Structures are given as C-alpha cells and as structure tokens.
Amino acid sequence: MSLPTARILGIETSCDETAASVVSDGRVIHSNVVASQIDLHAEYGGVFPELASREHVKAIYPIVEQALHQAHLTIQDIDAIAVTQGPGLAGSLVVGMNMAKGIALATRKPLIGVNHMEGHIYSAWLYPANASPHQPPNFPLLALLVSGGHSDLVLMKDHLQYERLGGTLDDAAGEAFDKVARLLGLSYPGGPSIQKASLSGSSTAFAFPRAMMEGTWDFSFSGVKTSVLRTVESLQAEAKNLPIEDLAASFQEAVVDVLVEKTLFAADTHQVREIIVAGGVSANKRLRERILSQSKRPIHIPPLSLCTDNAAMIAGAAYFHFVHKAFSPHDIDVLPTWPLS
Ligand code: KG4
Ligand code: ZN
Numbered sequence: 001m002s003l004p005t006a007r008i009l010g011i012e013t014s015c016d017e018t019a020a021s022v023v024s025d026g027r028v029i030h031s032n033v034v035a036s037q038i039d040l041h042a043e044y045g046g047v048f049p050e051l052a053s054r055e056h057v058k059a060i061y062p063i064v065e066q067a068l069h070q071a072h073l074t075i076q077d078i079d080a081i082a083v084t085q086g087p088g089l090a091g092s093l094v095v096g097m098n099m100a101k102g103i104a105l106a107t108r109k110p111l112i113g114v115n116h117m118e119g120h121i122y123s124a125w126l127y128p129a130n131a132s133p134h135q136p137p138n139f140p141l142l143a144l145l146v147s148g149g150h151s152d153l154v155l156m157k158d159h160l161q162y163e164r165l166g167g168t169l170d171d172a173a174g175e176a177f178d179k180v181a182r183l184l185g186l187s188y189p190g191g192p193s194i195q196k197a198s199l200s201g202s203s204t205a206f207a208f209p210r211a212m213m214e215g216t217w218d219f220s221f222s223g224v225k226t227s228v229l230r231t232v233e234s235l236q237a238e239a240k241n242l243p244i245e246d247l248a249a250s251f252q253e254a255v256v257d258v259l260v261e262k263t264l265f266a267a268d269t270h271q272v273r274e275i276i277v278a279g280g281v282s283a284n285k286r287l288r289e290r291i292l293s294q295s296k297r298p299i300h301i302p303p304l305s306l307c308t309d310n311a312a313m314i315a316g317a318a319y320f321h322f323v324h325k326a327f328s329p330h331d332i333d334v335l336p337t338w339p340l341s
Pocket of ligand 1: 015309
C-alpha cells in the first residue's frame with residue numbers, strides 16, 4: 001500500500017531554538033530554518049526561560065516565512081501544520097503552539113501535535129531535497145534519545161509504537177554535560193565545549209564512575225557529575241591547576257561508556273534489527289565513533305544539523321500521524337501526548 005503524499009510545515013519552540021521547516025512525506029527536507037538563542041543564554045550559563053519565550057515571540061513569524069520562502073512554497077501548498085506539543089518550557093511551547101493554531105485556523109488545514117522526543121526519533125528518516133535518500137530505519141528498532149532533558153531507551157516495533165524501556169532517574173546526559181562544563185568553567189552549551197576540551201585531554205586520566213544500573217534500562221548521571229565536582233574541589237584545595245582537558249575527556253568517556261554499553265545490551269536483549277541514536281548529545285563525536293564501531297547492527301545517527309533541535313524532525317514525525325489521523329486545533333494543548341514525557 002502506498003502512503004499519501006503530504007507537505008507539512010513544522011514549528012518547534014520547545015526550548016531555545018525557534019525553528020520552522022517544510023518536509024514532504026516524512027523524509028524530504030525542503031527547508032529547515034533554525035534561529036538559535038545560544039548567544040543570548042550563554043551569559044547565564046543555561047536557558048533563561050522568560051527570555052526564551054520573548055525571543056520566540058520576536059522570531060517566530062519571520063522564521064515561518066523563511067521556511068516557506070526557502071522551500072519555494074506558499075501556505076496554500078502545505079497539507080498540514082505540525083507543532084511541538086511538549087515536553088519543553090511551557091512559555092516557549094505556547095509561542096509555537098499559538099502560531100500553529102493561528103495558521104491552522106486561518107487556512108483550515110489540519111494541525112498535528114508532535115512530542116519533541118518523537119521528533120528526535122524521526123530525524124533519522126530525513127534527508128535534504130537535493131541529496132539522494134538513504135535507507136530508512138527498519139523495525140523493530142531501538143532508539144537511544146539523548147538530549148538536554150532526556151536519556152531514554154525506546155523500543156519501536158512499528159511507526160508511532162513506542163515502548164519506553166527506561167530513562168534517566170536524575171540528570172539527563174546533555175544536562176550532565178552542561179553542568180560539568182559549567183563547573184569546569186567551560187561555555188554553554190556544555191556538550192560541544194566538553195567535546196572540544198576533550199580533544200587534547202586523556203580519557204583515562206580520572207576514573208569517574210559508570211552507573212550501569214544493572215537489571216534496568218534506566219540511566220543515572222548525577223553520580224559522575226558529583227564525582228567530577230569532588231575531584232575539582234580536592235584539586236582546588238591542594239591549590240593545583242585544574243587539568244580541564246583531562247577532566248573533560250575522562251567525564252565524556254564515562255558517559256559514553258554507559259550510553260554505548262547499555263544501548264548495545266538492550267539491542268541484543270530485545271533482538272532489534274537496527275538502532276537510532278538521536279537528540280542533541282548524538283552530535284557528540286566520541287559517542288558517534290564508539291557506537292558505530294562497536295555495534296554489529298546498522299546504526300542511524302542524523303547529520304549534526306538534525307541532532308540538535310530543529311523543526312524538520314517535527315514535520316517529519318507529523319507525517320506518520322497525518323497518514324493515520326489529523327487533529328483539530330481544538331484538540332491539542334501544550335502537553336506531550338504520549339508516554340515519552
Ligand atoms: O536535543 P537538544 O538540542 O535539546 C533538547 O531537547 O534538550 O539537546 C541539547 C543538549 C545540550 O545539553 C547540549 O549540551 C547537548 O545536547 N549537546 C552535546 C553536543 N552538542 C549538543 N552533548 C555532547 N556533545 C555534543 N557535541
Ligand atoms: Zn531536543
């Protein structure tokens with residue numbers, strides 16, 4: 001059975017990126033516009049929620065216009081509007097949601113709410129309109145979702161069927177990168193700063209703990225974060241210079257060890273065919289190298305531009321909802337709709 005063709009306008013404002021994109025059939029990216037607020041939040045060392053909402057209000061209209069313009073389309077050419085429903089910062093989500101509802105009501109087009117983490121999963125299906133398509137992921141698959149708010153292992157036996165095997169019990173992987181970067185005096189966001197510092201450090205200089213959480217598919221990263229903090233405190237108490245690069249590389253290796261080992265073990269246990277790694281932390285070079293070299297199964301990791309937040313992933317995921325069911329603007333709210341909250 002062939003699926004209907006649909007061009008979807010996606011909108012994403014869950015955190016500190018205002019993004020809009022046009023994607024057709026869940027795969028082909030016609031435009032993908034992202035306005036990052038990173039510079040604005042950097043001086044606070046993290047996302048300042050009220051500032052984020054205000055910036056979304058300023059950016060949302062031109063960003064949506066740019067997404068249509070770059071796709072050489074008008075709103076009339078679009079079959080449905082998709083928007084991130086959650087999880088995310090409520091004040092930020094509301095901006096994207098209201099824009100999407102406004103467009104849907106004015107144009108009488110269907111509106112589709114997408115869970116942000118579901119969007120990250122579907123980033124693995126996407127490719128630019130001017131590139132040749134890669135093989136889409138095959139089910140059953142396991143998705144490792146690692147972002148600023150999540151570290152989840154999700155089993156998918158088919159489209160839109162999500163079984164969350166486990167997730168972080170405390171800090172998410174990205175959150176741990178951000179917090180450790182801050183305590184090492186590195187800039188926000190922490191993931192790229194730690195990655196950069198690690199390049200000239202030794203990953204075996206410090207033996208930070210690996211919480212394997214045996215018998216569960218859960219993660220815990222607060223122990224490794226605290227261990228870095230204690231090490232920094234004791235080095236400072238001895239008035240020693242902090243070996244920032246070694247601390248960063250040893251921390252990164254500890255996190256990557258846990259992510260790779262648990263993901264590969266879960267893939268074996270659940271006998272999946274393929275693995276998706278997605279979310280902001282999937283941009284991490286060491287994580288990418290390690291999982292690609294250690295897995296005996298095909299691994300799908302989006303290109304760097306699709307690892308961090310974007311709206312193409314929201315428009316992409318929405319297509320798979322669209323072919324099943326579209327929603328009325330009255331039905332959706334700023335709440336995640338399914339278990340991955
Ligand atoms: O998916 P994302 O853009 O936003 C959320 O949904 O949270 O993920 C952001 C997270 C941040 O914690 C950031 O430090 C982390 O992804 N990140 C990285 C890298 N690039 C971004 N972590 C490790 N290595 C990277 N290269
Ligand atoms: Zn994200």
